[in-house]
Amino acid sequence: MATEESYPEDLRYHPEHDWARIEGEEATFGITWFAQDSLGDVVFFDPPEVGATVRKDEPYTEVESVKAVSDVVAPLSGEVLAVNEAAGTNPELINTDPYGEGWLVKVRLSDPAEVDTLLAAAAYKDLIAD
């Protein structure tokens, strides 16, 4: 199912196993390789609505595998600009390409300074190694 375990250097990580790709005052969110591997085959992702407000550290959507439901926590605060409808239709993208086609939402950041609280890839890898 999934690709090889990886944690790209250009992403920032939240300890609840989310990643953010920062592009100026916007960011793309998704779940990490570790998160999708823990869940198993993802079969359901119900995207939030465009325009919804997300708050750092709070759940903004759910992804489900056959056996389990998992809240997805927002790594940063902001407003949802776009949702990945393709992942809603083909949720296995979240397993097969968690950092690419399996992205979840794009957000306009309300507090870009929050980025400093996120982890770099090395620190996130240390966290999940514990």
Next chain:
Amino acid sequence: MTEELRRTPLHDEHLAAGARLVPFAGWEMPVQYEGLAAEHDAVRGRAGMFDVSHMGEIGARGPDAAAFLQRAVSNDVARLAAGGAQYSCLCADDGGILDDLFTYRPAGWDTDYLTVSNAANHESDLARFRDLAAGFDVEVVDRAPDFAMIAVQGPAARAVVAGLASAELPARMRTATLEVAGARSLVCGTGYTGEDGVELLVPPADAVAVWRALREADVVPCGLGARDTLRLEVCFHLHGNDIGPDRNPIEAGLGWCCKEETGFAGSEAVAAAREQGTAERLVAFAITGRGIPRQGNAILVGGEPAGTVTSGTFSPSLGIGIGMGYVRSDLAEPGTAIEIDVRGRRREAEIRSKPLYAKST
């Protein structure tokens, strides 16, 4: 809970195969290996195998073994022929379902009957059997330490096992004592997936050899995750979810395996439920749009609470959310539009006839 989890004789095989192990009924069991969907598809498409060694076995031996079992379990044990298999409920005096069981009447073993219990209920089943054995000339024996159990299921399962077996396999709902991969096995034509196949009761010391021989024959190891999706697609009950001490066999749709005229313990209550009807009935349903139902979700009809989901999952074969649950009996007809309250979001669903998945569809 700091109680140590028990391990089956196949534990090291699971680790070597990359299984994800989880606590289940006091045992450390594989929930999946490579992936639940692939394992599910292996069973529907060709052949998969499950380590179900956590399940218990209870032997009944002696002149009154048949009479005792007739009193203990709900089906008509007098109709269980030599070499046969029979499904039944173990009921409390009030008709509540303490467990659901397969009883085998194997030829060539040091027991007259062998009853397979669910792992979580094995000790309490044993106690209930011993209580009910009073007055009968029967020996009730805990045989769980004597058997590992491997279920081999799927359209090619029989052919694969036949290739490892010393003689012809038993027909469906029959048993045979055979050598399988060199192990003396009680081979049972039963299963929990809706596919053809067999369940092998083997000495624990031989379990690894049998498992490896099946792997050599490209049988896919499958975990409890796939076991649950497979059984729910064909609407087999899971004790602890869909049935339990608070439900009687009539409301659970298990009246077919209850023969009250045999006088089994609890038969008066079951007869009364059959006669008077029950307030609720267990139904199967499918989500018609998006969403996955989960155990404990409310079932709504016309916006009003009408019942509760007892099992819910995503069906890999059908590609939709499916489940079972109890609803008011007057609403329990297939075709009835219902809603499932999935964590605050109402998902449209429809009561369907059982099974939800059939090979021909």
